[in-house]
């Protein structure tokens with residue numbers, strides 16, 4: 001479902017030299033598969049997710065999602081593909097404060113080319129246990145409730161792939177497990193593949209497939225401490 005072939009990405013350093021970050025010969029994720037990405041700080045995990053989502057361009061190679069070589073699409077095509085096919089959960093939940101939970105979830109349906117479906121937004125909030133919080137704004141919700149709203153929003157457009165970058169980093173330990181359970185269960189229910197970046201061994205130990213980016217990536221990252 002997701003295939004990376006010979007993906008290379010570098011950033012330009014202030015002095016003008018190029019700093020290689022990614023050199024991934026081959027990486028695949030199957031439909032509905034749940035995969036954890038680990039690796040030390042600065043090794044390129046977020047860059048990998050951004051390359052897959054098309055938020056950052058790669059220098060060479062190919063990324064194919066559901067048969068579409070997204071790295072060949074123009075920027076507008078990448079934006080449309082991202083809106084229609086991918087979902088995101090970030091460590092800062094990125095909910096809009098002026099909007100209620102159900103409105104925030106409906107915002108996840110923007111740019112899909114389809115009319116917004118309030119029924120689906122309410123159903124998803126029900127699935128994440130927030131059926132009684134539909135009309136609360138983020139400031140009137142607990143941190144765990146906000147993250148669950150963000151999970152519902154990420155799935156609003158029926159994505160085929162969910163990219164989750166440290167989704168439990170800002171959630172207290174008591175609620176971390178809830179967020180992981182929720183992500184796994186909702187992705188399983190909706191047959192959504194998930195790529196989840198985490199530093200937490202407690203989280204990654206629960207997954208069948210854990211990839212260490214240093215093993216997938218040929219670039220040896222500079223130690224950043």
Ligand SMILES: Nc1ncnc2c1ncn2[C@@H]1O[C@H](COP(=O)(O)OP(=O)(O)OP(=O)(O)O)[C@@H](O)[C@H]1O
Pocket residue numbers: 011012021039040041042043044045046047048224
């Ligand atoms: N826009 C950019 N321009 C230049 N260098 C960048 C840029 N974005 C990231 N980098 C560098 O690329 C490297 C990889 O960054 P990335 O955020 O992908 O790492 P990471 O593995 O997600 O790290 P962490 O676990 O700390 O979040 C880092 O050394 C970072 O400083």
